[in-house]
Amino acid sequence: MSNSPDLPRQCDHCKSADLYTTKVNSGGGYAPNYLPQLSTKWWATPSLDVVLCAQCGKTQMFAPKESLEKLSTSTKWRKL
Numbered sequence: 001m002s003n004s005p006d007l008p009r010q011c012d013h014c015k016s017a018d019l020y021t022t023k024v025n026s027g028g029g030y031a032p033n034y035l036p037q038l039s040t041k042w043w044a045t046p047s048l049d050v051v052l053c054a055q056c057g058k059t060q061m062f063a064p065k066e067s068l069e070k071l072s073t074s075t076k077w078r079k080l
């Protein structure tokens, strides 16, 4: 699980620690693709770790670390 990002333990909106997490596919095909060009496996899109606050509903998504390494060379992503 070394590829998983460090997930928050506290909601940054309401400060609750009542957080839940799941893994979802980042999409492509018929679904929105949240991580274009950041797949490190040609047969699969990266999965996102979703963290949902059970108190206020704030939802956060975290990309896998191996996808972050591809950001600077991807033409789909513009640095802010």
Ligand SMILES: [Zn+2]
Residues within 6 Å of the ligand: 011, 012, 013, 014, 015, 016, 053, 054, 055, 056, 057, 058
């Ligand atoms: Zn919250």
